[in-house]
Amino acid sequence: MxxxxxxxxxxxxxALAHPSRIAIIELLRDEGEIPVSKLYARLELEQANASQHLAVLRSKHLVIARRSGNQVLYSLRDRILGTVLDLMREYFHAHLEESLSLLEDLRTDVPKKRKTP
Amino acid sequence: MxxxxxxxxxxxxxALAHPSRIAIIELLRDEGEIPVSKLYARLELEQANASQHLAVLRSKHLVIARRSGNQVLYSLRDRILGTVLDLMREYFHAHLEESLSLLEDLRTDVPKKRKTP
DNA sequence: TTGTTATATTCGAATATTCGCATATTGTTG
DNA sequence: CAACAATATGCGAATATTCGAATATAACAA
Structure with a gap:
């Protein structure tokens, strides 16, 4: 019970416990309804991978998928999710210092941008 | 970045993505600071298991552990976490119907209470 | 029909979580 | 000190996630 x-x-x-899925939620929060193609282009994800993550979000009813001709448009199911992420940001700021040290720990990958080596 | x-x-x-850890957070939210012994007694968890879950929560700085003589007292690090869980409840109520169908899916385990079949 | 674009699904390998059990650590009491 | 109580940690097996690669499905156009 x-x-x-x-x-x-x-x-x-x-369902929220993955950076790519958080990125997806934030993107939907900011952009509203967008097609998958735009979604994975923006987030630099593989098409299949994005689709897998979207499947996870769908399975928890966190997003809504709507077919429009050729493509499928996704949107956030409920503003509450956006609010939760906002709270996370608030939390992040509240504990900025130690959050930074946590980020330090994470800073093993994520070179991402590199200015011509 | x-x-x-x-x-x-x-x-x-x-860190929040486990029922036992959610139970821990909710317990700390409701009871304030409590010793581990009380915590795992209340939640009917094995001592080692509770300790492992607490370690996960500690590693993300979601809880604070304070030694007091023989025992260790845990408390919530930040009210925001309680707020997040409250939002979850709100979300749950907002989508009660389909939430129920999700619960149906989960109802593979958790027989717990059964009225003499 | 065939071809094309957009999205979803399946499979398998790599990795990560979770649990119980055994053991270690820390503090207290005698 | 030894014995005990409270909590933490290490280990190994079972299970779950994650990813890329390949393939499937859907809508549409020619």
Whole structure:
């Protein structure tokens, strides 16, 4: 009872527990409804990979997919998700210093931009 | 940059992405600071298991551990986490119907209570 | 029909989580 | 000190996630 409710919540958090999926949510929050093609172009994801992540989000009903002719348009299911991410940002700022040290730990990958080596 | 920030957020969501850890957070939110012994008694978790989950929460700085003599007292690091969980409840209610169908899907385990079949 | 574009799904390997069990650590009491 | 209580950690097996590669499906155009 109480228990499966927690499982429900955990499932949603799990769906949010990936950088690419967070990027997707943030993009949808900022841009509204967009086609998959634009989505994976913007986020520099492989098409298949983006589709897999979208499937995860769909399975938790976090996003809505709508077919429009050739393409599929995605949008956020509920503003609450945007709010949650805003809270995360707030949290991030509140604990900026140690957040930075956490980021330090993460700074093993993510070179991403490199100015002509 | 933007990317490792998302990784940071994802890490926090991942820490929340387990029913037992959600239960821990909710318990700390409701009870304030409590010793581990009380925590795993209340949640009916194995001692080692509870400790492992607490380690996950600690690693993301979501909880604070304070030693007091023999025992270790845990508390929530930031009210924001409670707020996030409240939002989740709000979300749950907003989409109650389909949430219920999601719960149906989960109802593979969690028999828990059964009225003599 | 055939071809083309857009998106989804399947598969398998690499990696990560989760749990119970055993053991280690820390503090207290006698 | 030894014995005990409270908590943490290490290990290994079971399970779950993640990714790229290949393939499937859907809508449309010629």
């Amino acid at each position: 109480q228990n499966s409710l927690r499982q429900f919540k955990a499932g949603i958090f799990r | 933007q990317n490792s920030l998302r990784q940071f957020k994802a890490g926090i969501f991942r």
